[in-house]
Amino acid sequence: MSSTGATIDFRSVRKTYGKFVALESFSMHVKRGEFMTLLGASGSGKTTALNALAGFTEIDSGEILIDGVPITRLPTEKRDIGMVFQSYSLFPHRNVIRNISFPLEMRGVPRAEARRRSEKALQMVRLDALANRMPHELSGGQKQRVAFARAVVFEPRVLLMDEPLGALDLKLRETLQLEIKDYQRQIGCTVIYVTHDQGEALTLSDRLAVMDKGQVLQIGPPEELYDKPQSRFVAEFVGANNILKVEGAEPGSVMLEGLGRVSGHVAHLIAASFASIRPELIQIRREASGAHRATLAEAVFFGNSVRYVLRAADGKEISAIEPRRPGQDVLPLGTPISFDLNVADLVALKG
Amino acid sequence: MTRAVLTAYFVLVASFLLLPLFFLVPISLTDSQFLEFPPKSLSLRWYREFFVDQSWVDATLASLKIGVGATILSLLFGTLASVALVRADFRAKGLLTAIFIAPLIIPSVVIALALYIVFLRWQLVNNIYALTLVHALIALPYVVMIVSGSLRRYDMTIERAARVLGAGPTRAFLYTTLPYLMPAMFASAILAFFASFDELIITLFISGGLQTLPVRIWNDLSLKLDPTVPAVAVMLTLLSIVGMTVGEIVRRRNERRYQSNSVSEA
Numbered sequence: 001m002s003s004t005g006a007t008i009d010f011r012s013v014r015k016t017y018g019k020f021v022a023l024e025s026f027s028m029h030v031k032r033g034e035f036m037t038l039l040g041a042s043g044s045g046k047t048t049a050l051n052a053l054a055g056f057t058e059i060d061s062g063e064i065l066i067d068g069v070p071i072t073r074l075p076t077e078k079r080d081i082g083m084v085f086q087s088y089s090l091f092p093h094r095n096v097i098r099n100i101s102f103p104l105e106m107r108g109v110p111r112a113e114a115r116r117r118s119e120k121a122l123q124m125v126r127l128d129a130l131a132n133r134m135p136h137e138l139s140g141g142q143k144q145r146v147a148f149a150r151a152v153v154f155e156p157r158v159l160l161m162d163e164p165l166g167a168l169d170l171k172l173r174e175t176l177q178l179e180i181k182d183y184q185r186q187i188g189c190t191v192i193y194v195t196h197d198q199g200e201a202l203t204l205s206d207r208l209a210v211m212d213k214g215q216v217l218q219i220g221p222p223e224e225l226y227d228k229p230q231s232r233f234v235a236e237f238v239g240a241n242n243i244l245k246v247e248g249a250e251p252g253s254v255m256l257e258g259l260g261r262v263s264g265h266v267a268h269l270i271a272a273s274f275a276s277i278r279p280e281l282i283q284i285r286r287e288a289s290g291a292h293r294a295t296l297a298e299a300v301f302f303g304n305s306v307r308y309v310l311r312a313a314d315g316k317e318i319s320a321i322e323p324r325r326p327g328q329d330v331l332p333l334g335t336p337i338s339f340d341l342n343v344a345d346l347v348a349l350k351g
Numbered sequence: 352m353t354r355a356v357l358t359a360y361f362v363l364v365a366s367f368l369l370l371p372l373f374f375l376v377p378i379s380l381t382d383s384q385f386l387e388f389p390p391k392s393l394s395l396r397w398y399r400e401f402f403v404d405q406s407w408v409d410a411t412l413a414s415l416k417i418g419v420g421a422t423i424l425s426l427l428f429g430t431l432a433s434v435a436l437v438r439a440d441f442r443a444k445g446l447l448t449a450i451f452i453a454p455l456i457i458p459s460v461v462i463a464l465a466l467y468i469v470f471l472r473w474q475l476v477n478n479i480y481a482l483t484l485v486h487a488l489i490a491l492p493y494v495v496m497i498v499s500g501s502l503r504r505y506d507m508t509i510e511r512a513a514r515v516l517g518a519g520p521t522r523a524f525l526y527t528t529l530p531y532l533m534p535a536m537f538a539s540a541i542l543a544f545f546a547s548f549d550e551l552i553i554t555l556f557i558s559g560g561l562q563t564l565p566v567r568i569w570n571d572l573s574l575k576l577d578p579t580v581p582a583v584a585v586m587l588t589l590l591s592i593v594g595m596t597v598g599e600i601v602r603r604r605n606e607r608r609y610q611s612n613s614v615s616e617a
Contacts, residue, residue, distance in 0.1 A: 054515050083516070092509075092530075092608040102526075135608070136607060151516070
């Protein structure tokens with residue numbers, strides 16, 4: 001099973017439901033074979049974008065292209081797209097192998113060949129032993145594997161996944177994330193994946209697009225979105241973060257919430273309204289030797305690390321993650337400590 | 352205490368509902384010429400009488416033909432109507448739903464009289480096809496109510512999945528939604544069949560010389576009264592019980608498939 005992925009283009013797509021604007025001048029280019037994630041809260045427009053591409057919703061204006069060919073006038077079944085749903089949506093009256101062969105049956109593939117290809121797809125998801133089971137006899141993880149096999153058995157060039165792991169428990173979700181990524185590499189199709197789980201998005205994607213109010217706020221590889229969020233929304237949505245208000249600026253130094261006056265390499269912060277810094281970039285000092293004073297307000301033990309909430313001099317709470325060595329004690333609450341950070345690690349954010 | 356009261360209440364209501372059967376069964380088993388309770392001696396004489404008398408057999412066959420025809424017609428149109436009423440979005444939806452349910456609410460006599468006047472003019476009285484059509488009309492509300500109720504609970508993403516995987520609208524419906532609706536259609540088919548099989552008032556007005564089973568019973572009651580009628584009644588009751596039981600079994604088996612396919616269970 002392999003296919004060359006197609007390119008996908010959204011060109012200023014607009015979709016409204018009554019007064020609610022689901023998508024507004026939504027544009028995006030997805031490369032051949034790329035794993036693209038649309039990340040956003042519910043109502044951000046990510047599912048609408050997916051449904052427009054699949055042909056479940058008609059768009060008001062704009063155009064969607066697969067491999068450069070406009071598809072908005074094509075009915076769903078002619079778009080040659082594979083899709084996996086959160087609710088699995090297996091056909092309850094068909095056993096596993098006949099669920100998987102459905103797309104081939106619809107395409108008039110001869111019975112014997114359809115059977116052979118379906119068995120191969122079932123092997124890929126390692127469920128060969130369950131070929132004759134009915135969907136209601138499968139566990140959630142098995143169902144989603146079958147749904148995945150069914151979505152790729154006809155070698156579509158585009159695979160859409162709508163929160164496919166949303167209904168599964170954490171452990172299973174992590175296993176399936178790795179599997180999905182692995183299958184996609186084998187198959188080579190272009191994937192658009194929709195989720196509200198930022199961890200999942202960071203793990204799976206080649207690139208991800210953070211969406212809010214029907215628009216893309218920022219798009220890029222996971223490292224870039226994690227290291228260089230451009231807006232407060234992205235900084236807060238992707239990974240844990242500290243958002244500090246910029247309270248004043250003059251050449252050579254800025255006043256920051258929680259930190260006070262910070263000088264040095266601050267040129268990038270002068271025009272910003274907020275700055276962010278990741279908890280793991282803050283170093284806790286057990287003595288008063290650090291540049292900033294604080295008291296310990298909260299400590300959460302994770303085994304390999306401890307997450308501390310520090311209360312700074314102005315009352316702002318800053319979270320810090322400290323890697324932990326065996327035998328190292330968790331600091332008691334209320335301990336006066338100090339902390340340091342690298343000014344260059346502060347990221348400038350728009351409002 | 353509450354439990355005892357509820358049990359007593361249950362027994363009371365159940366006995367009230369089953370009371371006619373309590374008299375009917377013994378009466379139908381009598382050996383006498385007349386209706387008597389309790390019967391002095393038992394026999395299956397009146398059951399035999401039913402199968403031997405050609406007029407009873409003819410009436411039963413007519414009822415069966417009309418019932419099957421009416422069931423098929425009401426099932427076809429009722430299911431299609433349900434799809435439109437549940438899925439399409441149009442102005443007259445509420446009004447149209449009311450019209451489909453109307454035959455159940457409008458008194459039979461009113462429908463009977465109206466049809467009688469029209470059928471006289473169009474010379475459709477004593478026409479088995481016209482009668483079948485009318486019975487389909489009476490059975491339609493059952494189909495529309497049950498099938499559209501089932502369709503409202505249907506997870507549309509299953510049909511969407513079929514569409515995106517390559518099935519056109521018709522095939523997607525036939526391959527996914529129709530199998531889902533089967534038990535509801537089966538249950539409504541049973542109700543539709545008995546709605547037709549039982550129908551007396553409208554049939555009396557427009558059947559002319561045509562005798563269905565209820566009309567035959569009615570005629571029998573007004574002319575003479577022998578224990579064939581209770582025998583027929585007992586057989587009809589048994590038939591209904593079998594039909595309802597099969598319907599319920601089919602419904603339950605199907606429900607399991609869909610329940611375990613839902614997200615919450617995962």
